[in-house]
Amino acid sequence: xxxxxxxxxxxxxxxxxxxxxxxxxxxxxxxxxxxxxxxxxxxxxxxxxxxxxxxxxxxxxxxxxxxxxxxxxxxxxxxxxxxxxxxxxxxxxxxxxxxxxxxxxxxxxxxxxxxxxxxxxxxxxxxxxxxxxxxxxxxxxxxxxxxxxxxxxxxxxxxxxxxxxxxxxxxxxxxxxxxxxxxxxxxxxxxxxxxxxxxxxxxxxxxxxxxxxxxxxxxxxxxxxxxxxxxxxxxxxxxxxxxxxxxxxxxxxxxxxxxxxxxxxxxxxxxxxxxxxxxxxxxxxxxxxxxxxxxxxxxxxxxxxxxxxxxxxxxxxxxxxxxxxxxxxxxxxxxxxxxxxxxxxxxxxxxxxxxxxxxxxxxxxxx
Numbered sequence: 001x002x003x004x005x006x007x008x009x010x011x012x013x014x015x016x017x018x019x020x021x022x023x024x025x026x027x028x029x030x031x032x033x034x035x036x037x038x039x040x041x042x043x044x045x046x047x048x049x050x051x052x053x054x055x056x057x058x059x060x061x062x063x064x065x066x067x068x069x070x071x072x073x074x075x076x077x078x079x080x081x082x083x084x085x086x087x088x089x090x091x092x093x094x095x096x097x098x099x100x101x102x103x104x105x106x107x108x109x110x111x112x113x114x115x116x117x118x119x120x121x122x123x124x125x126x127x128x129x130x131x132x133x134x135x136x137x138x139x140x141x142x143x144x145x146x147x148x149x150x151x152x153x154x155x156x157x158x159x160x161x162x163x164x165x166x167x168x169x170x171x172x173x174x175x176x177x178x179x180x181x182x183x184x185x186x187x188x189x190x191x192x193x194x195x196x197x198x199x200x201x202x203x204x205x206x207x208x209x210x211x212x213x214x215x216x217x218x219x220x221x222x223x224x225x226x227x228x229x230x231x232x233x234x235x236x237x238x239x240x241x242x243x244x245x246x247x248x249x250x251x252x253x254x255x256x257x258x259x260x261x262x263x264x265x266x267x268x269x270x271x272x273x274x275x276x277x278x279x280x281x282x283x284x285x286x287x288x289x290x291x292x293x294x295x296x297x298x299x300x301x302x303x304x305x306x307x308x309x310x311x312x313x314x315x316x317x318x319x320x321x322x323x324x325x326x327x328x329x330x331x332x333x334x335x336x337x338x339x340x341x342x343x344x345x346x347x348x349x350x351x352x353x354x355x356x357x358x359x360x361x362x363x364x365x366x367x
Contacts, residue, residue, distance in 0.1 A: 001361075003027050004084050006036045006108060007095025007121075009063045013054045013261065015205070015288040016097050016123060021061040022178060023093070023121075026353035034087050036080060037065035040072060042100070051261075058263045061178060069104055077107040084108070089116055091364060094145075097123040099137035106141035117364050119147040122168075124285050125158040142166055149360055152286035152307020169363045172310060173286055174353045175294045179267040182296055188273035191266075194256060198228045199337060202274035202298075205289050207235045207242075207259070212280035212303065212323070217245040219280075219330040220254060227337070228254045232270050234261045271296040276336050281305050282323055293318075299339070301332050 005027070007020045020035070027033040041052055054060050068083050070076040084092060092112055094105050109118050125142075127134055142148070142163040150156035151173050159168045189196035203216055213231065220229055229251075231242075239259060246255050262270065271277070277293040279302040290311045293300045300318035302308040312318040321332040 001091065002032045002034075002087065002089045003091045003093060004034050004036060004087055004089035004116075005093045005095070006069070006080070006084065006105065007093075008041060009035050009037045009065045010060055011053045011062075012038065012041060013052070013058060013060070016095060018060075018176065018178075018264075019123075019173075019288060020095050021063050022174065022176060022353055023095075023357070024063050025061070026357045029354065030357070034089070035063055035065040036069065036084055037067045038069050038071060039067045039076065040070040043072065055263075057265075059265045060263075069108075071101055071104045074103070074107075077104055078111075080104075080108050081111040085113055085116075091361065092116055092118045093360070094118065094120040095123070096120045096141060098127050099131075099134040099141070102137040102141035106144040109141075110144040117147070118145065119149060119360060119364050120145050121149045121151070121360075122155055122159065123151055125150070125155045125162070138162075147364060149363070152310055154307035155285045167363075169359075171356055171359055173288060173291045174356045176288070176291045177295055177353075179264060179271075179292060179295060181268065183268055183272045185273055188269040191269045192230075192256075192258075192273060194228075194230075194273065196273070198226055200274045201227065201229045201333065202270055202277045203229065203231045203233070203280075204262070204270060204277065204292070205233045205287075207231070207233050207239070208237065210281060210283045212282045213242055214245060215282070215324065215326055215329060216278055216280040217242060217251065217255065218249075218326045219333065220251050221249045222327070222330040223333060225254070227333070228256060230256045230258070230270060230274065232258045232262050235259050267292065268296070271298055274298060276301055276318075276333065278329075278333065279303065279308060280323075280329055281308065284308055286311065299336055301329070301336055303329075 008017050009020050024035055069080045112118050145166055148159055148166055148168040150168055150170050153170050156168050156170045186196045277298050277300045281303050284306040286307045290300050300312055303323035304320050305323050309320045319332045319336050321328045
């Protein structure tokens, strides 16, 4: 079987590119695969971070790709169709995560030859921060798809309610396994220049308003002094509101900031040092951060939004707390830090990348 994958890959960075790299490696273990990539995702003026591309310091999986699709240039949509058709795939897998990409990806999905089955892996059916044209763009994409894989029940529900013609199935986000192994906690603390005698919470990944960092910072004032927080990730937008909370509650000595994109090589140090990973999201669907935490056998505290609760076996893999509730969040953190189950995480086989690929393909051939 020949499988084409169209989405974002190296040299682009971020969670979607990491997901696609792991997916590609799983597919190639059993099938012939070819990756088709963006030549341009966003104009610089539209991108909220520092850069879309990996840097010289990033040690990432350099997936070989055909860089052909420019999201801003409709002429490349046709070229992308042509290049994929030349490969003659039996299946085309499209990675979809935001309405901005809908015209490009929807066009390609519709124009594939009849013998090629198309399935889209949907990270988000609707964006976290919605714009005026998002519904129109989303409609364009989903109305040109027949099969979709949702990475959470929340996303699957949106697809079924809004696009009942589309066949969809939930396959949970597999566990990441490319960040290396757990290192000694003292080594991790030394690498990060932190005191190994403290208890560390970790807020990891892009810092955006819907992820609720403000709620986590406010919860810190109710926690014991030896509980510290590491915030590691690039800021999309302003950090001013978070700075004000840190200063107004005298948290400067207990909140440790690394407001930059964290390279793959450094990920193991943050997760090896931390006791609990915290996702205080105000809204959301699913999270690759949980997939990283599972790899490092770290418990997760997450809010009950979207499909986050699907990924956590309550009080064995972590804990679910109400969103936008600082008191319940702080209580959950205290309980998790004192839990006897804190290192007894049982990862189900559904989080395996090879199983993910096989279940996706089985879904494609079901009639």
